[in-house]
Amino acid sequence: xxxLELMQLSRGLSDLYTGLETDLLANIAAFLTAEQADxxxxxxxxxxxxxxxxLDRKNLRxxxxxxxxxxxxxxxxxxxxxxxxxxxxxxxxxxMVLDGILQGTDTPVEDxxxxxxxxxxxxxxxxxxxxxxxxxYKARDAAHKxxxxxxxxxxxxxxxxxxxxxxxxxxxxIESRQAAMRQCIKEMTDKGIPAFVxxxxxxxxxxxxxxMAIRTTAANTAQQAQFDRMDDYGLNLVEVxxxxxxxxxxxxxxxxxxxxxxxxxxxxxxxGRKIRYYAWSESSYGEPDGILGIxxxxxxxxxxxxxxxxxxxxxxxxxxxxxxxxxxxQRELERRVRKSxxxxxxxxxxxxxxxxxxxQQLLKQRQDALRQFCGDNGLRYKPDRTAVADYxxxxxxxxxxxxxxxxxxxxxxxVDKSSGSGIIKIERGMASKSFNKASDYARKxxxxxxxxxSELPLETVNAVNSSIGKLYKDVPSLAGxxxxxxxxxxxxxxxxxxxxxxxxxxxxxxxxxxxxANMSVGELExxxxxxxxxxxxxxxxxxxxVIQHEAVHLAEFKQTIKRxxxxxxxxxxxxxxxxxxxxxxxxxxxxxxxxxxxxxxxxMLCSYAAENPAEFLAEGYSSxxxxxxxxxIKRLLHKKWGM
Numbered sequence: 124x125x126x127l128e129l130m131q132l133s134r135g136l137s138d139l140y141t142g143l144e145t146d147l148l149a150n151i152a153a154f155l156t157a158e159q160a161d162x163x164x165x166x167x168x169x170x171x172x173x174x175x176x177x178l179d180r181k182n183l184r185x186x187x188x189x190x191x192x193x194x195x196x197x198x199x200x201x202x203x204x205x206x207x208x209x210x211x212x213x214x215x216x217x218x219m220v221l222d223g224i225l226q227g228t229d230t231p232v233e234d235x236x237x238x239x240x241x242x243x244x245x246x247x248x249x250x251x252x253x254x255x256x257x258x259x260y261k262a263r264d265a266a267h268k269x270x271x272x273x274x275x276x277x278x279x280x281x282x283x284x285x286x287x288x289x290x291x292x293x294x295x296x297i298e299s300r301q302a303a304m305r306q307c308i309k310e311m312t313d314k315g316i317p318a319f320v321x322x323x324x325x326x327x328x329x330x331x332x333x334x335m336a337i338r339t340t341a342a343n344t345a346q347q348a349q350f351d352r353m354d355d356y357g358l359n360l361v362e363v364x365x366x367x368x369x370x371x372x373x374x375x376x377x378x379x380x381x382x383x384x385x386x387x388x389x390x391x392x393x394x395g396r397k398i399r400y401y402a403w404s405e406s407s408y409g410e411p412d413g414i415l416g417i418x419x420x421x422x423x424x425x426x427x428x429x430x431x432x433x434x435x436x437x438x439x440x441x442x443x444x445x446x447x448x449x450x451x452x453q454r455e456l457e458r459r460v461r462k463s464x465x466x467x468x469x470x471x472x473x474x475x476x477x478x479x480x481x482x483q484q485l486l487k488q489r490q491d492a493l494r495q496f497c498g499d500n501g502l503r504y505k506p507d508r509t510a511v512a513d514y515x516x517x518x519x520x521x522x523x524x525x526x527x528x529x530x531x532x533x534x535x536x537x538v539d540k541s542s543g544s545g546i547i548k549i550e551r552g553m554a555s556k557s558f559n560k561a562s563d564y565a566r567k568x569x570x571x572x573x574x575x576x577s578e579l580p581l582e583t584v585n586a587v588n589s590s591i592g593k594l595y596k597d598v599p600s601l602a603g604x605x606x607x608x609x610x611x612x613x614x615x616x617x618x619x620x621x622x623x624x625x626x627x628x629x630x631x632x633x634x635x636x637x638x639x640a641n642m643s644v645g646e647l648e649x650x651x652x653x654x655x656x657x658x659x660x661x662x663x664x665x666x667x668x669v670i671q672h673e674a675v676h677l678a679e680f681k682q683t684i685k686r687x688x689x690x691x692x693x694x695x696x697x698x699x700x701x702x703x704x705x706x707x708x709x710x711x712x713x714x715x716x717x718x719x720x721x722x723x724x725x726x727m728l729c730s731y732a733a734e735n736p737a738e739f740l741a742e743g744y745s746s747x748x749x750x751x752x753x754x755x756i757k758r759l760l761h762k763k764w765g766m
Contacts, residue, residue, distance in 0.1 A: 133337035136196055140254065140329035143189040144316045145465055147182055147262045151311065152469045154178045155269060155304055164300060168274035175266060182262045190255055197247045198240070199526070200337060201344045205236050206529050208345040209352060211645055212425065213533055216356050224430055228355040232533045235355065239348035247340045254318045254333065261317045261326075269307045276303035305470065305478040312466040330461070339417050346415055346423060350383070353425055359384045360400055360426040363414060365435040366653065368450050372407040373421055376414045378436040380426050381406055390428040398433055400426075422649075434646055449500050456493040460509040463489050498722020501730040502658050564588055565608070569595070571632075573608045578640045586644050587634070590670040600765035604677050610636045616651070617669050619676035621698065623691055630680055632673060661729045661746030661753070668745050675741035678764045679704055704736035707763060711743070711755045727752045 155171070162170075209232060219225040277300040317326035318333065327335075353359070365378035380400040382388070387401045407413025414421055425431070463486035470478040490509075497504040561584045565571050569591055573584070587608065595602040611618070611633040618633045638647055648665035655662045663669065682703055687693035697703065712719055717727070724733040727750060732742035743756030744766070760766040 133200070133334050133341065136193070136200065136251075136337050137330055137334045139189060139193070139196075140258075140318065140333045143186065143258065144318075144329045145468065146185050146189075147258065147316050148265075148312060148465060148469050150178065150181055150185060151262065151266045151269065152308055154181075154266060155273070155308070156474055164274040164277045167300065168270055171270045172267070175263065175270075178266055179259070179263050182259060186255055186259055190251070193251050194248055197251065197337075198244060201240055201244055201247065201341055202236065202526055204341040204345040205239050205348040206526060206533065208349050209235070209533060210529070212349060212352060215425075215643075215645075216352070219427065219430065220356075224427065225356050225358070230355045232352075233530055235348055235351045236530065238351055239344050242347055243340055243344040247337070250336050250340070251333075254329065254336075257320065258316050258318055258329065265311050265314070265316060269304075269311050272307045272310075273300060273303045276306065301475065305475050308469050308475075308478070309466055309482070312469045313462050315462070315465070328458075335418050339419075342415065342419065349423065349425075353383075358425050358427065360390065360428065361403075362424045362426045362431070362433065362435060363406075364422040364424070366420065366657075369421070370412060370419075372410060372413045372416075373419055376406045376408075377421060379406075380433065390426075392428075392432040393430055394432065395429075396432075424646075432641060434642060449502065453493070453496060453500075453502055456489070456496055457509050459489045460486065460493055464509070494722055494726050497658075498720065498725045502725065504726030561585060561588060565591075568592070569605075570603045571605050571608055578610055578636070580640075580643065582644050583639055583647075586666050587639070587670075590667040591632075593667060594670050594674055598674060598678075598766050601674055601677055601681070604681055605630055605632050607631045608634065610634055610640055612636050617673050619673045619680070621680045621694075626691065628680070628684055628689070628691075628694070630677060632677075655729070658725065658729055659731055661732070661742045662748050663745050664747060668747070671745035672741040674766065675744050675760065676737060678760070678766055679737055679740075682764055701736040704740055707756075707759050708736040708739050711740075711752065711759055714759075715751050715755050717752065 154174075213232065216225060220227045314326075315328050318329040319327040321327065353361075359382055360380055361383060362380050363377050369377050380390075380398060381403045382400050383403045385402065387399070387405070390398050390400060392398050408415055411417045413419075415423065424434070426433075463482060467479055467482040467486060470482055493509070494504055496502070561581065562573065565573050565584075565588055569588065571591070573579075573587075579587075591605065591608075606629045609631060613633065613635050616635050616638050618635075620631050620633060622629050622631065638650065642650065644666070651660070651663055651665055651669065654660045663672070679698070683694050683697050686703070687697060709719075717723055721733045724739065728739070728742050728746065732739045740756055740760065743753045744760055746753045757766075
């Protein structure tokens with residue numbers, strides 16, 4: 124599973140416990156402000172400490188309300204992770220059995236799923252039960268400390284002197300206690316309610332610990348199911364993915380091929396090239412900060428000698444270290460924003476409008492700092508990572524997904540030997556069973572030529588045909604606009620170009636050989652998701668999303684040709700300066716009251732959208748995210764360019 128998929132799986136439980144933390148803090152804030160009588164601080168302290176039992180009982184009721192569905196949510200989360208992993212693998216395994224490459228297995232898929240869940244489900248439940256207990260007692264400790272600190276601070280002469288000077292008069296006891304309480308609430312909110320205390324005494328927030336625990340457990344469960352299924356089919360070699368910003372121990376293992384059941388050596392790939400592999404025992408697997416360890420974002424893929432090809436390679440050490448440093452800085456800035464949001468909520472609950480106003484000012488400063496950092500470093504600002512909300516309604520109404528049908532389909536999978544892995548859904552009528560039929564479909568139905576057809580896997584040809592066909596159906600104004608689809612040795616995944624043949628424009632869609640020819644459809648779509656998760660692209664619908672992106676460039680070509688009545692020189696000059704694209708970009712930003720800055724574009728779209736006006740429009744149009752800017756881009760493209 125990709126890091127994005129793991130984050131999506133853990134999100135529900137992480138949000139639940141973040142909401143629980145917020146409500147426990149709100150309980151404490153309301154408790155502290157319940158007694159407003161103007162009495163000496165010592166008397167107030169004794170009275171509040173005597174009532175701590177009532178607060179503890181209220182917190183217990185709050186915890187019970189939140190966690191009643193946690194066991195079922197855990198089971199559903201882990202099972203969904205396992206199913207996602209096996210749905211990616213099983214069609215390929217079945218295909219290789221049909222091709223005589225692998226021996227079949229008598230082990231049903233549901234048995235593999237059950238083994239993996241049995242190994243990790245109990246561990247996950249135990250972790251969450253511990254979190255429930257820790258949060259209850261840490262909430263009581265936080266309230267106890269807040270009472271003591273408020274009483275002590277309210278009576279301090281130096282504190283009173285500051286208050287008196289600021290107010291221009293002598294403040295009352297209740298006024299001094301309210302000011303002291305404001306400060307203590309800020310400190311309490313900044314610290315939060317810990318969910319876990321490690322062996323070194325470090326306290327983990329609910330968000331950090333639950334995210335870590337669920338992502339790691341889901342990844343381990345899915346990985347165990349993958350390893351078990353590989354064992355069922357007699358496969359031992361695995362390839363480790365790679366990405367920039369990997370932590371040190373993972374960095375030395377990424378981009379390599381390992382043997383899970385023996386030592387190192389050499390094998391051959393699909394093209395007969397010599398490929399080195401290493402002993403799994405030499406990797407950092409099994410270490411908390413190693414490959415597939417806590418919070419690891421790497422993936423493991425089966426590597427079949429003579430069938431697979433190496434997709435990933437080690438990252439440059441210095442570049443990886445720098446990317447990792449920036450990602451950690453971004454996480455810290457995001458945590459500060461969340462803390463400020465909770466502080467605002469607590470002070471509002473405590474009936475302290477002045478304190479809430481000050482907290483709002485700090486929140487804005489921290490939000491601006493985060494956006495600026497993302498913009499300056501080419502990172503994507505993700506609002507969901509700074510969200511703080513009340514989740515009681517969604518938790519109370521939790522409806523578990525029915526995954527029985529997914530298991531049934533997976534176990535009864537029937538793979539057509541000639542139609543690829545079955546991972547990609549091809550629109551009806553577009554899944555050809557031979558290269559000749561795929562070529563005929565492209566030529567006759569789509570009116571395009573694919574001269575590099577033989578270099579592509581049939582599955583990929585069908586996916587490209589399907590995506591172009593769907594585009595023509597979704598955007599009739601572009602039907603037939605592509606003259607040729609070809610492979611190219613370039614860095615971009617895809618690129619549209621306009622060339623002149625005997626004075627007539629010809630529009631070509633270029634596909635990167637390194638992506639389309641050397642990756643399976645599943646691998647390519649995972650790569651697209653990873654690039655979106657890294658903030659390079661906006662989130663997209665796999666290959667179709669890439670075609671949607673290019674559709675904007677195609678429309679730009681078509682509109683420019685129309686504006687200049689086919690004049691080659693005028694058309695080329697207009698495209699070079701992004702004339703039409705710039706017009707729409709400026710209009711979209713104006714209508715949304717947004718500044719044309721890299722920081723803003725990175726936060727609302729992605730880093731690639733800041734390249735030029737044409738990429739700005741293309742990334743907005745192909746994005747599956749909905750925000751005011753993407754919605755306005757799509758509206759304008761529909762209105763102005765017929766998309």
